[in-house]
Amino acid sequence: MPLLLLLGVRAHIAMVRRHGLKGDAGRGDPQARWWPGQAARDAVAALISVAVVTWMARRWGAPLDAPADPASHFPAVPTWFFSPLSQLLRYFPGPRQVIGTMIIPGALTTFLALLPWIDRSESRWRRALVLSPLLLAGLGAVALGVQQRRGLAKPAFVRSLREAQHTAWRARRLARAGIPPEGPLEMVRNDPAVRPGELFAQHCGPCHAVRGLSQQRKAPRLDGFGSREWATAFVVWPDHPELMGTTEIHDMSGQRRRLRDEGVRAVAEWLYSRGYEPGESAPDAALVAAGETIYRRRCTTCHQGEGDTSETEAADRDAPNLDAWGSRAYLRAQMLNPGARENYGERNHMPRFHDRMNERDLTMVVDFMRSLRTRPAPAVMEQPAEPHALT
Numbered sequence: 001m002p003l004l005l006l007l008g009v010r011a012h013i014a015m016v017r018r019h020g021l022k023g024d025a026g027r028g029d030p031q032a033r034w035w036p037g038q039a040a041r042d043a044v045a046a047l048i049s050v051a052v053v054t055w056m057a058r059r060w061g062a063p064l065d066a067p068a069d070p071a072s073h074f075p076a077v078p079t080w081f082f083s084p085l086s087q088l089l090r091y092f093p094g095p096r097q098v099i100g101t102m103i104i105p106g107a108l109t110t111f112l113a114l115l116p117w118i119d120r121s122e123s124r125w126r127r128a129l130v131l132s133p134l135l136l137a138g139l140g141a142v143a144l145g146v147q148q149r150r151g152l153a154k155p156a157f158v159r160s161l162r163e164a165q166h167t168a169w170r171a172r173r174l175a176r177a178g179i180p181p182e183g184p185l186e187m188v189r190n191d192p193a194v195r196p197g198e199l200f201a202q203h204c205g206p207c208h209a210v211r212g213l214s215q216q217r218k219a220p221r222l223d224g225f226g227s228r229e230w231a232t233a234f235v236v237w238p239d240h241p242e243l244m245g246t247t248e249i250h251d252m253s254g255q256r257r258r259l260r261d262e263g264v265r266a267v268a269e270w271l272y273s274r275g276y277e278p279g280e281s282a283p284d285a286a287l288v289a290a291g292e293t294i295y296r297r298r299c300t301t302c303h304q305g306e307g308d309t310s311e312t313e314a315a316d317r318d319a320p321n322l323d324a325w326g327s328r329a330y331l332r333a334q335m336l337n338p339g340a341r342e343n344y345g346e347r348n349h350m351p352r353f354h355d356r357m358n359e360r361d362l363t364m365v366v367d368f369m370r371s372l373r374t375r376p377a378p379a380v381m382e383q384p385a386e387p388h389a390l391t
């Protein structure tokens, strides 16, 4: 292309030399006129343009978006000067596309190419008439451009544009720490700031609800999972529609009636302490001890783990082992094999993830689950006196 352009310029100069410039500047010897007056004017104009472009480049720079991801819903928009063309295309969908891409622009270009033969009159009015299609095309282009820019103000578009800008911002921030050998796309896809949430939405979202990621209600809501509040809600009303209500396991209902308010507080504190990590709100030691006593006496008739088995034979204790409830190890075990005997056993309805995620993804989801501990748990108040109707 540059070579063709150079040839074109060379041909143009040859023509100017031969025929002279049209208008006042062209009278007389073309070479004498070109040098030095016209050359100086050209040089000044070129210098100004280079200076303006340099200043703009320094001031705004070239935008750097996120690496192109074929799997994303990137809201592709043409640059402003292409808006009229892209808007024109919208009026010619499918097989009629050629009208917008070739025929109309082609007709305009042909008209421009033919101008020297069409526009020969000296009369101003006739010239204006001949040039009027250009004016119309210009107005049409402006109208199309405005129309396209208007379409960009739609909320759905603005939202996806913001998302794209946010991804771009993250990509630039991540790139500062160096781009991994797998490439920039992998870098963005493994961003520790969002990847865990994406993995959760993808693997767990089809069943578990979590605010902002999934609204499904096929399994307990996991906002606040591992916290005192979640444990309390579960003991108070395990079959609430936000908890086990949507599953087929309902052995927990009725536990609340065997405990006083203080007892509920104590077992919830004990459960919370099972997954406690330094840096979190410290469990109350006295409450934990009281909770542990209650749990070992009342709950281990069903729940596996250490405990008094006087009421039931060990073989009948088929409820999950909660001795490490909410800890990373517990979460890993639940994801790797929820149907294991110490988890949900034969009644399990959750898939195993041992072959669906690699080690890194698994750790990310565990991290994400841990981050849910500080979110508000489902607001489950006391169960109504009439037992919650289950069908």
Ligand code: HEC
Binding pocket: 200, 203, 204, 205, 206, 207, 208, 218, 219, 220, 221, 247, 249, 331, 334, 335, 338, 344, 347, 348, 349, 350, 351, 353, 365, 369
């Ligand atoms: C096909 C639906 C489904 C998917 C997908 C699923 N779960 Fe579950 N999950 C369940 C059900 C149902 C239960 C209740 C116990 C059972 O049936 O095994 C459960 C229980 C749990 C529990 C025990 C706590 C509780 O609320 O009782 C945890 C923790 C858990 N899931 C985490 C996850 C994580 C993390 C993922 C994603 C890697 C995931 N689940 C994917 C259906 C699902």
Ligand code: HEC
Binding pocket: 231, 234, 235, 238, 244, 249, 250, 251, 252, 253, 255, 259, 267, 271, 295, 298, 299, 300, 301, 302, 303, 318, 319, 320, 322
């Ligand atoms: C009758 C047997 C039985 C007793 C007694 C029992 N549980 Fe459960 N528990 C279960 C079963 C079965 C599940 C699985 C979910 C369900 O049935 O709702 C469960 C689930 C749980 C869970 C949710 C586990 C998870 O995956 O997150 C908690 C928390 C819990 N029980 C706490 C307690 C506490 C505290 C007590 C004592 C006050 C208790 N349970 C007594 C049978 C029992």
